Amino acid sequence: MQTKQINKAVEVITKGTTLQVLVQGDVINYDIQTVWQQIEMAVAQKISKIVFKSDNLKAWDSSLILLVYETIKISKDSNIEVEIAALPKNVQDLVNMAFAVDRKPEKNRTAVKSLLEYVGRETVGLWVIINDVCGFIGEVFCGLLRFLSFRSIMRRIDLYAALDDCGPKALMIVSLISFLVGLILAFVGAVQLQTFGAQIYVASLVTIGMCRIMGAIMVGIIMAGRTGSAYAATIGTMQVNEELDALQTMGLSRIDFLVMPRLLALIVAMPILTMLADIMGMLGGAFIGVFMMDLPYQEYWKYAFNAFNLNNFLVGIFHGFCFGFIIALCGCYSGLTCGRNADSVGVATTRSVVNAIVWMIVVTGIITVICQEIGV
C-alpha cells in the first residue's frame, strides 16, 4: 500500500509499515494540521517506524520542530520508532531540548467534584471571611482606642494627606453631582406637583430629600468610587510590592499605619461633604424652581427654610459619618486582603466599591427603621 499527500513543504508517504515524512524547501509558518490527520491515521494502522527525511531544506521555523515533536509524542504511546537523523542538527537539538525535562507538574488546585462539596467549601469560605472581617473591625476599634489614648503610631503627615485627598480635592465633584441631583429631584417633582398647582412645594421636596438622605447617599457613592477604590488599589499594590510584609516584619501595625489615617480622614470629611451636598442640592432645586418654573426667588427660599428640619439635617450628617466608616473599612479591608498579582488589585478595587455601596444601603435601611421607631 502506498499513499502520498503532496504538499509544498511536507510530504507524508506510507511505505508498508514505515511512514516517511519528507520535509523540503521552506518549512515556514507551516500548519501541521495539514498533515496531522494522515500521521495519526498511519500511527493507528500499525506503523512500526516513522522516518523524517529532508530534501533541500532551505529554511525552517518552529512549525517544523512542532511537527517532529508532536510526531514523537504520539509515537511514544504506540511504541513506534521515530528516526530524525536526516534532519538538520539544530532541529534535532531543539527537539531533544523539548524532551529534556519530563517531570510531571503538580497542581495545588483541587477541582471541586460535587455540588455538596462546592456548597461545603463556599460555606466554610464564608465563615472564614466573616471571622476575618470581624477580626478586622475589632482591630480597627483597638486602633481607634490607641489613637484616642495617644498611643497610635499613625503618622500625622499621612492623616493630612488623606484629609487633603478626601476633603478639598473632592469638593468639586461632590458639588457638581449634588447640584445636578438637586436639579433632577426638583425637575421630576415639579412635573408631578405642577398638575396639582403645588409646584411651590418643590422647594420642600428638595430640601427634605437632600438633607435627610439624598445628600449623604450621593456623597457616599461618589466617595466609594473615588476614595474607597483608591484606598483598595493603593494598599493592594503595597501588598503586591511586599510593602505590607515589610510593615509586618518591622512590627508596625498595619491598622495604625495604613487604616487609621484613611478612616479618620473619611469620618471627618464625610459629614462636611454631606453638608456641602445638602446646600448644593438645594441650590440645584432653586435653579429649577426659579429659572424654569418661574417661582419667586424669596418665595422658594421661604418654603425651603420652612421645610428645613434640624432632625432631618442631623440624620443626614449621621449617615455621612457612618458612610465614612463603611467606605474606609471596605476600601482598606479589600486592599489588605488583596492577592499578590496585578489582577488581584483590580478585583480588590471592584470589591471595595461594591461592598461599600451594598453596606451603605443596608446601614441606611437600619438607620431609617431606628429613626422611625424613635420618632426622629
Next chain:
Amino acid sequence: MSDKAIIKATGLSVGYGDYVLLHDANYQVNQGDVFIIMGGSGCGKSSMLRVLTGLLPPLKGTVEIEGVNMVTASAKEIEKIQQKSGILYQSGALFSSMTLAENIMLPLQQYSDYSPATIRELAGLKLALVGLKGFDDFYPSEISGGMKKRAGLARALALDPNIVYFDEPSAGLDPISSHNLDELILEINRSLGTTIVVVTHELSSIFTIGNNSIFLDAESKTIMARGNPRDLLKNPPNQAVYEFLTRGGEGK
C-alpha cells in the same frame, strides 16, 4: 555568527527630557551575537534596552534594526520590527489573568495564520523548550520566579524572533537556575541562530554567554569599552572596566 549588523546605533543619546544618561553611543550588534550591555547601576542599561525595543525614543542619533531606522520609521514599520523581536523582562511580565499557554498563544493568535489547534500545540512546544512541559494550564501565580522567567522566555520566543532581548535575566534567581537560564540562552542562540541582547551586571552570565559587549559608564555617560567580555577581562582598557569585571579588583 556573521558580520551582518542586525542592530546599529549611531550617535545615540539616551535619557529622559533634559536628563542625559548616555550620549553619542555608536555600536553594532551582528547577526547571531550574544551581545551584552553591561555597566554599573544607573548607567542607562535598561534605558538603552527601552530605546532598542522602541519603548523610549532616543534624545539624539539613530537606531537601525534589521535596516529599519527606528527613529524615523512609521508606527507600522516599528510594529513589524517588534513582532520579529522578543523580550524577557526581569520578572517575566506574564499576564497574571492568563495561563502560561494563553500567555504564549496571545502573540500567535494576533500575528500568525496557524489554526487554533496548532497554536495550542506551539504553546506547548515553547513551554517544553524552556523546560516547562505540562505547565500549560498553570497560572503565573502558581509557579516560582525562575519558572516565570522561563515562561516569559517561551512567550518571547513565540513568534520565532530574530532578536531576543533580556533585561537582567539572572536577577532574583538562585545560582543553578541562573546557570540553567544561561545555558538555555546559549542553546537558543546556537539552535535557532537568534541574536541575543542581554542587559546585565552578573559577571558569571557575562562571561558564560557573551561574545560581544559594550560597557556603559555612568560618570562619563559614554561607552567606555567594547568587545568580547573575556578579552576585556584579559586586557581591560581602563581601571573602571577592570574593577567592574573583577568585582572591584577582587583576587588581584
